[in-house]
Amino acid sequence: MLERFFERTIKSYLMITGFLTATAFSTFLAPDWSMQTLFSYNDTMMENKEYLLGTYQHWGVMVGCIGVLLMFSAKYKSLRTSTMIYSAFEKSMFVGIFLYNVCINDYEWFYGWSGVFALDGFVTVYSLVYLYYYLTRDKSKVPAHLR
Template sequence: MLETFFSKTIKWYLIITGFLTFTVLTVAFWPKQTLTGQYGYTDNMLQGFEYWQVIYQHWGIMVAGVGLQLLLSIKYKELRLMAMAFSGFEKACFVYFFITHIWIDKQEWFWGWKMIFFHDSFVTLYSLLFVVYWLTRDKSKPSAHLA
């Protein structure tokens, strides 16, 4: 069952998830514009921005790298297992941080990240299902994720 599921969905999953993840590169080059436009930050939320701008820029580069790895694994199938494992772990960490921090100190600004939360939750679930498939697959057959 999982074999069929992944053989039919892996390519589109990599295309869509890779592209959406790669678009975070905008934060690296236009952090203030992206935070206000995409994540709903107000001028009040951007007070002290010069102190933490580099953290957002670094985050944008790192996450875009995950997206690039997913996109490259469309063509280079030998990268898929690592891309799935790394992106799943990275996204699961964000989901965990979002859930554990959203209720602390009325962090309204964090709701601007809700679309990333939903995307990363989907990636986490798909990746978890992929791990179950990887561990329980019939090792005598070619792997579905390499189809």
């Protein structure tokens, strides 16, 4: 059952999540706009933006490149395993950071990152279910992500 599911969804998953992840380039190209529009930063939060501008732009490039890599791996099967592992790790770390900052630190401003949390949460769940499939699959067959 899981094998058929992943065999049918892997290319769409890689293209859609790759495209959505690649939109992080907007934080590199237009950091002020993206911080205010996409992540709900207010004027007070933007007062000292020059101190964090490089960090946000670096994040945008790093995550944007992961998105491009996800889209390329939809076509080039040899990239899929390493790309899925790296993507799952990076996105699960953001899910942890989001939950920590919202639940433990009680940073209400972090709710502006809810869209990223939703996408990364989906990728994390998909990746965990895929890992379960991969570990319990029939080892005599080629894994679903390589077909």
